């Protein structure tokens with residue numbers, strides 16, 4: 001009786017799929033019949049693997065995919081570590097809001113890391129910190145300290161979780177990834193083999209074990225496209241709006257000119273930041289007109 005096990009595709013190498021299973025890492029080939037179908041297994045896919053009597057392993061099916069994001073693409077991303085720089089490129093809540101909205105739409109949770117805070121003067125840094133405090137308050141974990149992030153990250157990655165990095169070009173994704181990998185390597189010698197393998201496949205993506213799940217071993221991605229978002233859904237991706245929307249008089253309230261709107265009420269009282277609301281309006285226009293800002297391309 002051939003044995004069927006479930007696992008996660010952690011890398012693609014010359015026609016082979018390496019699958020992490022409860023029994024360890026298994027190098028598999030896609031089954032002939034399955035290869036003919038259009039669907040190709042991707043890194044991050046949960047798959048079923050059949051082990052035959054000769055000890056050969058075949059990837060026989062892909063379980064339903066939750067999402068597929070980034071370049072190179074990773075399937076089933078559960079969390080993004082969003083790197084946003086204090087300078088070069090300059091910190092901007094507009095940029096941050098667009099990333100957060102995109103990931104919310106994709107059903108991905110976000111942890112924010114502010115890079116290059118060392119390059120900012122005290123006064124400017126305080127401004128940025130104040131703005132980030134708002135995001136923390138609405139539920140996004142925020143880190144400014146790289147060492148603290150690297151230390152706490154493994155504990156945040158639960159079983160089945162797949163994390164990847166994202167952020168604007170030059171934000172510091174590679175720098176952070178290298179730091180995290182070094183830190184992880186010092187903690188556990190066990191993952192060093194998969195880390196080394198990753199080094200030779202920089203254009204491809206590899207998942208390495210971190211915490212109880214995985215972190216993608218690539219600098220992640222910098223471009224996102226918001227234009228496919230349905231306009232009437234946009235407000236639901238602003239988490240503090242969503243939390244309040246049950247208090248709006250109208251179901252499906254877009255928080256524009258509707259009477260008795262809980263979101264506009266909170267805005268007036270200063271509970272919702274004006275910059276968030278302004279961004280909501282700006283993004284509505286962008287989606288309506290089908291254009292996205294230059295820095296997101």
Ligand SMILES: Nc1nc2c(ncn2[C@@H]2O[C@H](COP(=O)(O)OP(=O)(O)OP(=O)(O)O)[C@@H](O)[C@H]2O)c(=O)[nH]1
Nearest residue numbers: 115116117119168169170171172173174175219222
């Ligand atoms: N001072 C300082 N410099 C940093 C920090 N993080 C990154 N840098 C520098 O910022 C530059 C860009 O960093 P990368 O890590 O290459 O940025 P990236 O996000 O991977 O960029 P892309 O590959 O273009 O997407 C490099 O010169 C880094 O050395 C930081 O926390 N402080």
Ligand SMILES: [Zn+2]
Nearest residue numbers: 248253255261
């Ligand atoms: Zn409303």
